[in-house]
Structure formats: C-alpha cells, structure tokens
Amino acid sequence: MSLDNSTIQKYLISNFGMSVSEFHEQHNMLVFEVTPDSIHDVVKFLKEDSTLNFNFLTDVCGVHYPDSEEDRQFTVVYHMHNWIDNVRIRIKTYLNAKNPVVDSMTDLFKSANWQERETYDFYGIKFKNHPQLKRILNMDEMVSFPLRKEFPLEDSGRTDKDDRFFGRTVHNS
C-alpha cells in the first residue's frame, strides 16, 4: 500500500489543525507550511507515526526573504523522505526577522546537527535545544551572516569590473 499526498495531508490536518497549512504539490512533491511553534511536533509525528513513517531527514536549509513582512522573512526548509513508501515531502516554517528561533531536530535526527549549524552560520537562525550551536564553515570570529540577501557577494567598492557586462547580475538593469 503506498502512501499518497492526500492521506498525509488528512493525517496532519486532523492532528495539528491550524498549525499546518498551504498544502500544494510542486513537481509531484507535497509542500506545506508549519508554524514555528509546532514544527518539532509535526516532524516528530511524521517520523514516529506508523502510517506516515518519514524515517529520513534528507535536508535542512534556510532561505531569506528580506522583502516579505517581518514575520515571514526567514524560512527553514526541511526535506523528509519515507523510504518504505518512497514519498518525499517539503516542510517550510517561516520565522520572524528580528528573532529567528526554531526548535532543533537534533533529538529526532542526528543528521540535523551540522545542517542546523550550517543554517545558523549562514542565516543567523537560532535552533533551540541544539547541543552545539556554533559556526561551522565560517570562522568563529565572523559577526555577519553571509547568505542573507543584504550581504554583498563582493566588496561593493570594486570599480575594476562590472558584472552587468557579463550577464552576472540578478536582473538586467
């Protein structure tokens, strides 16, 4: 018996009600939003429920949306995979710009440890109850969070090259 996306959706809504929302499919993958307060419970439920069986946390990463409203400027994206029925899902949780904090998944999946450290390192998103939340790829002395959109790719004072001439800018303006 394989698990289809509508079953997952029904299960989650009946257990978490308003905390899970925005269900849709993208390239055959179920995508939905979870409030930051219940993300840990949802992931725990997905992992431990005997029907859902999402036994593998594939990926954790952050995204920055500086133009969104303040409560939705940071996103943590989780990709989970059920190996028994071979279903993948993507879970998003939106965080506040001033104080981006979300529960750590390290107690459920050890693989979350470094991935959350990486997300902290690059976005400054804090993970509550993480055993070792410190920088991982950048040096410890660094103060900024380099994957935030306001952080420039290169020294903005450079005048010797102009990326616009090489099709290298985000927009052609």
Add this chain to the structure above:
Amino acid sequence: MSDLLLPPEERYAKLIEEKFKEDGTELQILNLGPTHPATHGIFQNIILLDGEKIIDGEGTVGYIHRAFEKIAENRPFYQINVLTDRLNYCSSPINNTAWWMTVEKALGIEIPKRVQYMRVIVMELARIADHIICSSVMGVDTGALTGFLYVFQYREKIYEIFEEICGARLTTNMGRIGGFEREWSPTAFKKLNEFLEEFPAIWEEFENLLTRNRIFMDRTIGVGGISAEEAINFGFTGPNLRAAGVDYDVRVANPYCSYEDFEFDIPVGTNGDCYDRFCVRNAEVYESLKIIRQALDKMPEGPFHADVPDYYLPPKEDVYTNMEALIYHFKIVMGEVPVPITEVYHPVEAGNGELGFYLITDGSRTPYRLHFRRPCFIIYQAYNDIVRGSMLSDAIITLSSLNIIAGELDA
C-alpha cells in the same frame, strides 16, 4: 553555556586535568590536519588520546569553503555548472549532470532518450573513478601502495574519455541545459569500449590483492562500524549506508535519467564497517560497468541535445550568418532566458550518496536560492562517534573508507 561551544582544545584541557587528578593518566591532544597526508583533504580533527586510544574528537571543517551557494545566487544557470564541478571533484560529471537535470526539471525541458543514456554512461564512469580512488586509497592507508598505482592507470583512462567528450579531465564542466555541447567523437566510443574490455580484469586483480588479504582484513573488519539504525539517523546515504545493510539507492528509489531501463543490483553489506564499505564499493564498480554496457547496447539514434533554442546555444557557424541564431546566442549568454517561478529538489546518487540540489527560482536569471545537499557533509558529522574508543590508526582507515571529499564537505 554548554561546554560543547568552547573550542575543543579548551574543553579537552579540562578533561586532561580532571583525569590526571583522578588516576594519574596523562591524556593528550593530537591535532590531525588540516593538511595531513592521511586526511586526503583539508579538514582538521582535534583528537583527545589516551595512549593510542581515542577518547573524543572534534572535526573542524570549512578550510576550503568557497561560498558556492552565495556565488550561485549571483550567476545565471549555465555559469553555476563550473561550481558544481568542485563539489566532489573525484566525480564531477555526476554533479554536472545533477545540476542540469535540476535546471531542466525547473524549466520543464524534456530530454531525448539518447542524451539520457549518454548521461548515464558518464555518470557511471565517474562513479567508477570515484570508487577507484576510495578503494585504492584504503589500500594505501593499510600499507599497500601497489594496488593504488595499478588501478590509477584506469582512472587516467576514464579521464581520457571525459577529455574526449568535453575537453576537460578533472573539473569537467560537462554538458549544457538540454544535453551535451557536442556529439561524442568515434574516439570517445573507441576509448570507452577499450576501457570496458580491459578494466574488469584489472579490477578483479586489484580485488584479489586486498579482499582476502589477511593484513587488510585484520585492519578493516570490525573497524569503524555503524549500525543501520544509526546510519539512517545520521543521514547516511550511498555506499556507506548500503554497507550497513540498507538497500537505499536513489537510482532505484527515484529513477532519473532513464535508470529504470537498466538491470543492475544494489550490493549491500552487513556490519557497516570499513571492510563492508570496501566490498560494497568494489561490487558497485561491476554494477556500473554493467549499466554502461547496457546503455551502449541500447543507445538509440538521435540528437545529442534537446531541441530548446531558448536555452541551448545555436551552432557557432549559424551565429555568424543567421540572424535568429545570433539573437538566441546573445540572449542565452546574457542570461535573458524565460525562467518560471518554482522550487525543485532533485536528488541523484553520487559517489558518496544522495546529492541533492534544492533550487528556488523567482523568474530572474539567477537562482533565488540554491542549496546543495552534500552527502559528505552529512556523513562526516558521524565520524567522531564512529571512531570514539578505537585506535588512532583505525581512525585513519575509517576516514578513508567513508570517502570524505573536502570539496563536497565544504562547498
């Protein structure tokens, strides 16, 4: 503040003092890396030792972090391919192809069957090259250099095939959106057939040198083992997971590039130790050869790229004489191509496990966000748990059997 947030040397200084007061044992700190021949890459391990036994360790990574995710947010899609080369540089074509497939999924491009088969061939060759390095380096770390030098000739042959296909050897930058940049030359097919003919015997000989070798078995059996549950919890994929007995392979679970057309087995181990990892990789080489043979036999006729003038550069001759070709050339080079607003996660089975590209597009010429799910990065966090309590020399062999590639670790 948790102790774990301190730099390891400070943390260990306390432990050393406590232990000395307790029973007079003198623990010591060993700094393994960042540039140490046994680490095969630039990453540091600070290890707390009791004699030769490892009490604890902490890895420091990021020595060759090159901010690919940041650079990718400022480059059009075709300029990102060169970044993916440098992830797992032992098997660049897999990364390249994975990137093109991610972009094609986002843009909704259908790929001709022939291109898919050609991609399967280069990816499997790259996997063989990757496994050649890992397995033979395990030999080196247990004191057998001969096998390493012997099979490296054949990695060279694989690189010659790559050179024939795309002009480059290590960082291949192979392919384009929609297919390959040129038709494969007859020499490429000739070299490929030569390789398929000669290599199996060589690989068998290499296996004979080590697989039932008493010294090698003593050094690897029961060393650096991890159970299946732990491996899944730690996010293991690829040969390292399969060595623990879990038959998860992205090529079978989520077939891409027509992998469903080919017959092949997934070799699995039982103990998840260094020896099983070695055996699983060796067996996978034969499976890869099997896939390449099938792909060559079944390869249909057809073009070497999809017919997508919006994204695929027109032939150079046309650009000089044909107005339309010139316009397309200019638009593609300057990144003026239509891009839908979408999100894609595309996993492939790379040399070390599930390599995933998570791409968010916002309609502009560059990705809004590109995240690399790098198997090495995720696997390496288990390293200290695996080696805790074992001997220092076992830690070295464990490191090489996990096949941690610094480029993929740091991105």
